[in-house]
Amino acid sequence: MASSYSFDIVSDVDMQEVDNAINQSKKEISQRYDFKNSTIEIELVKDEIKITADDDFKMNAVVEVLKGKFVKRGISPKCLEFEEKKGETLGSAKQTVKIVKGISKEKSKLINADIKGSELKVKTQILDDVLRVTAKDKDELQKVISLVKGNDYDISIQFTNYR
Incomplete structure (x- = not known):
């Protein structure tokens, strides 16, 4: 039996699914x-x-179609960061949408503070763009997962490497 269990909180995007969603939107x-x-x-x-x-x-209609295709492909629209629209010429609008990967330091600190504030018996580590949660009891990790899922951090969150 393992002495401790852990999992990682990540924000990752499957780029193949993004490509598929874009192709479906074009169609x-x-x-x-x-x-x-x-x-x-x-x-x-x-x-x-x-x-x-x-x-x-x-432009707004295209963005709505794109968001719909993202949801159908299982990608959270929270991973999309919309920049300001640009109207370059009369009769033309441009927009750049960044695909956000990884959890920023600020978001990691916010999630970490929420976990610490819950007084669960877990340890957290911020590793670059991943937040690792470790505990001696699997039930504590399950409580952390439900806590994080219950809060809205304006990013797409996944739980990986559950050991």
């Missing part, structure tokens, strides 16, 4: 009547999605 947009005769471009460049549309209204 839906090409088939929708309200986008007929419109110039809509969605492209994935490293960890950014670049969207170009004819106007602000169509």
Whole structure:
């Protein structure tokens, strides 16, 4: 029997699923009547999605389609960080969406403080963009998981390496 158990709290995104969601969005947009005769471009460049549309209204519709496809593919829309829209020319709108991976130091400290405040008998370690939780009892780890799931940290959170 193990002397202690642990798991990692991470924020990770499956880039293959992101690519699939973008391709599905492109297909839906090409088939929708309200986008007929419109110039809509969605492209994935490293960890950014670049969207170009004819106007602000169509940009919002494209973003909603994209979010819907992300949810259907099991990717939380919380991993998307929208930058300010840019209207470059008359009749054109651009937006860059960053795909957020990893837990920032500020979010790690916030999650850590919530875990410590719960007075559960666990130890936490902040390792780069991962938060490791260790305990002698599996039930304590289950309580930490439900605590973290119950709070909204504005990031997509997964639990990995449960040992």
